Amino acid sequence: MAPFPEEVDVFTAPHWRMKQLVGLYCDKLSKTNFSNNNDFRALLQSLYATFKEFKMHEQIENEYIIGLLQQRSQTIYNVHSDNKLSEMLSLFEKGLKNVKWKWKPLGMLRETV
Structure with a gap:
Protein backbone atom coordinates (compact mmCIF):
# COMPACT_ATOMS: atom_id res chain seq x y z
CA MET A 1 0.00 0.00 0.00
CA ASN A 83 -13.16 -5.45 2.99
CA LYS A 84 -13.92 -9.02 2.06
CA LEU A 85 -14.19 -10.42 5.59
CA SER A 86 -17.85 -11.41 5.32
CA GLU A 87 -17.23 -13.12 2.01
CA MET A 88 -14.16 -14.89 3.37
CA LEU A 89 -16.02 -16.05 6.50
CA SER A 90 -18.78 -17.43 4.31
CA LEU A 91 -16.21 -19.33 2.23
CA PHE A 92 -14.62 -20.75 5.39
CA GLU A 93 -18.03 -21.86 6.67
CA LYS A 94 -18.79 -23.58 3.35
CA GLY A 95 -15.38 -25.21 3.40
CA LEU A 96 -15.84 -26.39 6.98
CA LYS A 97 -19.20 -27.95 6.12
CA ASN A 98 -17.59 -29.93 3.31
CA VAL A 99 -14.56 -31.16 5.24
CA LYS A 100 -14.82 -34.61 6.83
CA TRP A 101 -13.54 -34.33 10.37
CA LYS A 102 -11.63 -37.30 11.71
CA TRP A 103 -11.22 -36.12 15.31
CA LYS A 104 -14.04 -33.70 16.20
CA PRO A 105 -17.52 -33.29 14.81
CA LEU A 106 -18.16 -29.91 13.18
CA GLY A 107 -20.54 -28.84 15.98
CA MET A 108 -17.80 -29.23 18.59
CA LEU A 109 -15.39 -27.20 16.48
CA ARG A 110 -17.85 -24.31 16.24
CA GLU A 111 -18.28 -24.29 20.01
CA THR A 112 -14.53 -23.86 20.52
CA VAL A 113 -14.25 -21.03 17.99
Missing part, protein backbone atom coordinates in the same frame (compact mmCIF):
# COMPACT_ATOMS: atom_id res chain seq x y z
CA ALA A 2 1.38 3.41 -0.95
CA PRO A 3 2.03 5.85 1.90
CA PHE A 4 -0.52 8.59 2.43
CA PRO A 5 0.48 12.05 1.21
CA GLU A 6 1.56 14.54 3.83
CA GLU A 7 -1.42 16.46 5.15
CA VAL A 8 -1.90 20.00 3.92
CA ASP A 9 -2.98 22.31 6.73
CA VAL A 10 -5.80 24.30 5.19
CA PHE A 11 -7.20 25.44 8.51
CA THR A 12 -4.53 27.20 10.57
CA ALA A 13 -3.77 30.26 8.43
CA PRO A 14 -7.35 31.07 7.34
CA HIS A 15 -8.77 30.56 10.81
CA TRP A 16 -5.92 32.52 12.36
CA ARG A 17 -6.90 35.38 10.05
CA MET A 18 -10.54 35.17 11.18
CA LYS A 19 -9.47 35.26 14.85
CA GLN A 20 -7.19 38.20 14.06
CA LEU A 21 -10.10 40.14 12.55
CA VAL A 22 -12.36 39.47 15.53
CA GLY A 23 -9.60 40.67 17.86
CA LEU A 24 -9.10 43.76 15.72
CA TYR A 25 -12.76 44.70 16.10
CA CYS A 26 -12.73 44.25 19.85
CA ASP A 27 -10.07 46.95 19.85
CA LYS A 28 -11.82 49.15 17.24
CA LEU A 29 -15.13 49.07 19.10
CA SER A 30 -13.53 50.37 22.26
CA LYS A 31 -11.76 53.19 20.38
CA THR A 32 -14.57 54.32 18.07
CA ASN A 33 -16.27 57.60 18.89
CA PHE A 34 -19.88 56.73 18.04
CA SER A 35 -20.89 60.41 18.37
CA ASN A 36 -18.59 61.27 15.47
CA ASN A 37 -20.16 60.47 12.11
CA ASN A 38 -16.79 59.97 10.40
CA ASP A 39 -15.58 57.51 13.06
CA PHE A 40 -18.86 55.62 12.93
CA ARG A 41 -18.86 55.53 9.11
CA ALA A 42 -15.24 54.30 9.07
CA LEU A 43 -16.13 51.52 11.52
CA LEU A 44 -19.14 50.47 9.42
CA GLN A 45 -17.08 50.47 6.20
CA SER A 46 -14.39 48.43 7.89
CA LEU A 47 -16.96 45.98 9.28
CA TYR A 48 -18.54 45.68 5.84
CA ALA A 49 -15.17 44.80 4.26
CA THR A 50 -14.46 42.31 7.03
CA PHE A 51 -17.82 40.58 6.68
CA LYS A 52 -17.22 40.32 2.94
CA GLU A 53 -13.93 38.59 3.83
CA PHE A 54 -15.78 36.29 6.26
CA LYS A 55 -18.25 35.43 3.51
CA MET A 56 -15.44 34.69 1.04
CA HIS A 57 -13.77 32.50 3.68
CA GLU A 58 -17.00 30.52 4.13
CA GLN A 59 -17.49 30.17 0.37
CA ILE A 60 -13.96 28.80 -0.04
CA GLU A 61 -14.56 26.36 2.80
CA ASN A 62 -17.90 25.25 1.36
CA GLU A 63 -16.70 24.90 -2.23
CA TYR A 64 -13.29 23.36 -1.71
CA ILE A 65 -12.41 22.28 1.79
CA ILE A 66 -15.72 20.68 2.81
CA GLY A 67 -15.80 18.76 -0.47
CA LEU A 68 -12.30 17.44 0.14
CA LEU A 69 -13.19 16.46 3.70
CA GLN A 70 -16.32 14.67 2.50
CA GLN A 71 -14.30 12.88 -0.17
CA ARG A 72 -11.70 11.83 2.41
CA SER A 73 -14.42 10.69 4.78
CA GLN A 74 -16.06 8.65 2.01
CA THR A 75 -12.69 7.10 1.12
CA ILE A 76 -12.09 6.12 4.73
CA TYR A 77 -15.63 4.72 4.97
CA ASN A 78 -15.12 2.74 1.77
CA VAL A 79 -11.85 1.30 3.06
CA HIS A 80 -13.72 -0.22 5.97
CA SER A 81 -16.79 -1.26 4.02
CA ASP A 82 -14.89 -2.70 1.07
Whole structure:
Protein backbone atom coordinates (compact mmCIF):
# COMPACT_ATOMS: atom_id res chain seq x y z
CA MET A 1 0.00 0.00 0.00
CA ALA A 2 1.38 3.41 -0.95
CA PRO A 3 2.03 5.85 1.90
CA PHE A 4 -0.52 8.59 2.43
CA PRO A 5 0.48 12.05 1.21
CA GLU A 6 1.56 14.54 3.83
CA GLU A 7 -1.42 16.46 5.15
CA VAL A 8 -1.90 20.00 3.92
CA ASP A 9 -2.98 22.31 6.73
CA VAL A 10 -5.80 24.30 5.19
CA PHE A 11 -7.20 25.44 8.51
CA THR A 12 -4.53 27.20 10.57
CA ALA A 13 -3.77 30.26 8.43
CA PRO A 14 -7.35 31.07 7.34
CA HIS A 15 -8.77 30.56 10.81
CA TRP A 16 -5.92 32.52 12.36
CA ARG A 17 -6.90 35.38 10.05
CA MET A 18 -10.54 35.17 11.18
CA LYS A 19 -9.47 35.26 14.85
CA GLN A 20 -7.19 38.20 14.06
CA LEU A 21 -10.10 40.14 12.55
CA VAL A 22 -12.36 39.47 15.53
CA GLY A 23 -9.60 40.67 17.86
CA LEU A 24 -9.10 43.76 15.72
CA TYR A 25 -12.76 44.70 16.10
CA CYS A 26 -12.73 44.25 19.85
CA ASP A 27 -10.07 46.95 19.85
CA LYS A 28 -11.82 49.15 17.24
CA LEU A 29 -15.13 49.07 19.10
CA SER A 30 -13.53 50.37 22.26
CA LYS A 31 -11.76 53.19 20.38
CA THR A 32 -14.57 54.32 18.07
CA ASN A 33 -16.27 57.60 18.89
CA PHE A 34 -19.88 56.73 18.04
CA SER A 35 -20.89 60.41 18.37
CA ASN A 36 -18.59 61.27 15.47
CA ASN A 37 -20.16 60.47 12.11
CA ASN A 38 -16.79 59.97 10.40
CA ASP A 39 -15.58 57.51 13.06
CA PHE A 40 -18.86 55.62 12.93
CA ARG A 41 -18.86 55.53 9.11
CA ALA A 42 -15.24 54.30 9.07
CA LEU A 43 -16.13 51.52 11.52
CA LEU A 44 -19.14 50.47 9.42
CA GLN A 45 -17.08 50.47 6.20
CA SER A 46 -14.39 48.43 7.89
CA LEU A 47 -16.96 45.98 9.28
CA TYR A 48 -18.54 45.68 5.84
CA ALA A 49 -15.17 44.80 4.26
CA THR A 50 -14.46 42.31 7.03
CA PHE A 51 -17.82 40.58 6.68
CA LYS A 52 -17.22 40.32 2.94
CA GLU A 53 -13.93 38.59 3.83
CA PHE A 54 -15.78 36.29 6.26
CA LYS A 55 -18.25 35.43 3.51
CA MET A 56 -15.44 34.69 1.04
CA HIS A 57 -13.77 32.50 3.68
CA GLU A 58 -17.00 30.52 4.13
CA GLN A 59 -17.49 30.17 0.37
CA ILE A 60 -13.96 28.80 -0.04
CA GLU A 61 -14.56 26.36 2.80
CA ASN A 62 -17.90 25.25 1.36
CA GLU A 63 -16.70 24.90 -2.23
CA TYR A 64 -13.29 23.36 -1.71
CA ILE A 65 -12.41 22.28 1.79
CA ILE A 66 -15.72 20.68 2.81
CA GLY A 67 -15.80 18.76 -0.47
CA LEU A 68 -12.30 17.44 0.14
CA LEU A 69 -13.19 16.46 3.70
CA GLN A 70 -16.32 14.67 2.50
CA GLN A 71 -14.30 12.88 -0.17
CA ARG A 72 -11.70 11.83 2.41
CA SER A 73 -14.42 10.69 4.78
CA GLN A 74 -16.06 8.65 2.01
CA THR A 75 -12.69 7.10 1.12
CA ILE A 76 -12.09 6.12 4.73
CA TYR A 77 -15.63 4.72 4.97
CA ASN A 78 -15.12 2.74 1.77
CA VAL A 79 -11.85 1.30 3.06
CA HIS A 80 -13.72 -0.22 5.97
CA SER A 81 -16.79 -1.26 4.02
CA ASP A 82 -14.89 -2.70 1.07
CA ASN A 83 -13.16 -5.45 2.99
CA LYS A 84 -13.92 -9.02 2.06
CA LEU A 85 -14.19 -10.42 5.59
CA SER A 86 -17.85 -11.41 5.32
CA GLU A 87 -17.23 -13.12 2.01
CA MET A 88 -14.16 -14.89 3.37
CA LEU A 89 -16.02 -16.05 6.50
CA SER A 90 -18.78 -17.43 4.31
CA LEU A 91 -16.21 -19.33 2.23
CA PHE A 92 -14.62 -20.75 5.39
CA GLU A 93 -18.03 -21.86 6.67
CA LYS A 94 -18.79 -23.58 3.35
CA GLY A 95 -15.38 -25.21 3.40
CA LEU A 96 -15.84 -26.39 6.98
CA LYS A 97 -19.20 -27.95 6.12
CA ASN A 98 -17.59 -29.93 3.31
CA VAL A 99 -14.56 -31.16 5.24
CA LYS A 100 -14.82 -34.61 6.83
CA TRP A 101 -13.54 -34.33 10.37
CA LYS A 102 -11.63 -37.30 11.71
CA TRP A 103 -11.22 -36.12 15.31
CA LYS A 104 -14.04 -33.70 16.20
CA PRO A 105 -17.52 -33.29 14.81
CA LEU A 106 -18.16 -29.91 13.18
CA GLY A 107 -20.54 -28.84 15.98
CA MET A 108 -17.80 -29.23 18.59
CA LEU A 109 -15.39 -27.20 16.48
CA ARG A 110 -17.85 -24.31 16.24
CA GLU A 111 -18.28 -24.29 20.01
CA THR A 112 -14.53 -23.86 20.52
CA VAL A 113 -14.25 -21.03 17.99
